[in-house]
Amino acid sequence: MDVAVTSNVFNPYFSNLNQDYIYKANIEVYDNTFGGLFIVKKIAEQHHRIVFTTEMGNKLFDFTFNNEDFKVNYILEDLDKKILINILKKDFRVLITENLKTTKAYALTKETIKKTSLNNKDYYYFENPEISKVIRVNNGKEKVRFLFSEINDNIAQKIVILHSNIKLKINLKSIN
């Protein structure tokens, strides 16, 4: 049911300036699967660096998000595809965006669902009370699902990003 009074969304999972966020990553794209390390650092308010390396340390991509700006510092030639970069940019922006305005809220028995928008896309945040799920919806259809679990001290130990219109699944497991 709709609730009148509600708070905005606060996502704390990559909000600590003093934390190096290191995840073991596993990416399933079409029938390929590959692993590596997913590294996030908050440099300043609304300023994050996101790097993906192989287990052996070779950089595959290196992105900077600074307010509305997005910059590719490095990307391996084989991955340098505009369509891929755009998908990753959109997904990662969800991970690092901390404050979102709630436009609608639904209170269920165990959780609250808050509707927000980010870069003109509709997102639903599921809170119980920590954010456990985020869904991007377009024309009433689910496009991307973000799952956060094993939350400890504002760090989601496990994160899954699952796309429904393309075969892409990103599994992240915190290692620090």
Place this chain on the structure above:
Amino acid sequence: MILYLTLKHMHKLIYILFFIVFAAKAQTPMNNTEATALKTKVKALANTTNTISSDFIQYKHLDFLDNDIKTSGKLAFKAPDLVKWEYIDPFKYSILFKDETLFINDEGNKSNVDIGSNKMFKQLNKLIISSVKGDMFDDAEFNIEYFKKDTNSLVYFSPKDKKFAKYIQAFHITFNTKGDVIEVKMIEPSQDYTKIIFLNKVLNQTLDNAIFTN
């Protein structure tokens, strides 16, 4: 007054001299004779090395992080080209080069890549073996610089191939007095680097074939 100034300058001079000597002790270029001797020693050791087993600690340095990312594991090598590189902590991940195939075990999820036709993986296999043995003295492929560092030797290998250099600007390999590799540092063009330190390295010990399974 003059005496005082002289003394003051002397202090400064001694300090500067001390600093130069200290810095020089840390790292000085080798002359040609020393470089040739090192090369001969490393090649001789590499040629008589049939197996290697070692622990390693890897530090990934990214300029923007507060701390380097530390991972550790084990390495096994058997001539001519069997290699197992295994991370144990903080996650389990291994790659095994065997029979023209790259076997990957990512926390129990197994996959493999046929490297018979893949030039990149063949190069990776060759690169791991040559950097672990330190035998990369190929003037056609690298610009090579030789240094003495305390009792050890340090060699910079900078790839000449432009495509390769975009990936790794230089390998800095440290050899002990026996000519054995004790540290490999791979530096990216951004100056971020991966440093691998080998510990408990044992050469030419019989290695069971069971080690080289995925």
